[in-house]
Amino acid sequence: MSNATEGLIKLVGCVAMEGMNPDDNVITVGNSYPTVPLTVERLRKLGVEIRLCEATTEAIIAAIDSRTRLIAIEACNYVSCELFDLERIAEAAHAVGARIIIDVSQVASVLPLALAPFDALVATTYKWLGAESNGAGICWINRERWPDITPENVGWYAVLPIVLPFTGEYQLKPTASRLEAGGLPWRDLNILRDALRHLSPFSQQEITEHIRELGNEIIAELDKLNLGLTILSPRDAQRRGSYISVKMSDEMARMVCARLNERGIYLSFGQGRLRLGPWLHNGSEDVKLAVQILGEALREMNYAPDDGVW
Known part of the structure; x- marks a missing residue:
């Protein structure tokens, strides 16, 4: 598709x-x-x-x-x-x-x-x-x-070859290509x-373990900020997928991301949360740097978890 x-x-x-x-x-x-x-x-x-x-x-x-x-x-x-x-x-x-x-x-x-x-x-x-x-x-x-x-x-890729002129009769392909x-x-x-x-040099187990470990590290580094952030993602790596979400209003998250982008850190946001999504090319140093700069931006913006604007 x-x-x-x-x-x-x-x-x-x-x-x-x-x-x-x-x-x-x-x-x-x-x-x-x-x-x-x-x-x-x-x-x-x-x-x-x-x-x-x-x-x-x-x-x-x-x-x-x-x-x-x-x-x-x-x-x-x-x-x-x-x-x-x-x-x-x-x-x-x-x-x-x-x-x-x-x-x-x-x-x-x-x-x-x-x-x-x-x-x-x-x-x-x-x-x-x-x-x-x-x-x-x-x-x-x-x-x-x-x-x-x-x-x-139905289009011409979906059916078995048709002999022209078309008579209204056709047969769908037997596979999902229909x-x-x-x-x-x-x-x-x-x-x-x-x-x-x-991706092929890496086994599925290697990829899964790498992303889960980085997710654990992200949560640990966010906790160290002591800013009162609400982590929406499960702390148990077995219960979560590929990223870590932090509760944050879309408007404030947009401004946070703009500040981070200026310093080479690219996160995403929306639906009431800021999202940190690591991948294979990321490592522990990336996590520490990203969360450090996130913390600096939040402090510069006077982040307060009890303030409704956040």
Whole structure:
């Protein structure tokens, strides 16, 4: 796909093609990356109930009932980076005959993924896979669970060769390429290939351990600042994905990031938090320097955790 969003749009359309009734429901998480709930919103036009859950495994499972047709969630919560128990959620989904689609953009290549429990997943490739921004996305189909997946829209890449003139008869390709309506972003796929070659010398275990250890170090260094920061991410590395989130208003986080950018430190922000996301090229010295400069900026800006502006 061109991006993860395109994959989600197509997959939600495939669920709709299977038939949905006004008393059916779809489950997603309210503070997901907005693309996830936005792509299922279209199903409201069919009378389907959209259930926006809190960001916990228990809340998602509790929302599932006999009329649930789709669970569309991320591998970890977008705000806190806390991992969901995806296998438990998938088991609950399949117990009532529902599809489960996972967006793994925030953990792809950082954590090992067991794919068998899911019907489909999507991922961007410009984060921890290292490819170019908004160039190519991954859309994976579990052919054992969804062998007859049918796209809403069909193009020439989706079907077996047709002899002209077209008569109205065609056959979908037997593979997931039936979701590829037209030409693929070959330039960006070649960039992705090179990015994956860059990762290939490292085992999944090495990557996971490296990111988890840096996350632990980030939390320890943030604590040392003694500024009263609220860390939203789990302190237990086994329960979190790829980054550490600190509670902060978007406006103040934007100004903090602008100061850090001037000193060569690049963080991201949004959804009420500042985000520190380490990667393979980072080490302990990077963590210490980044948090040190963050602390200096916060003190210069008179950071006060009890001040509502923060």
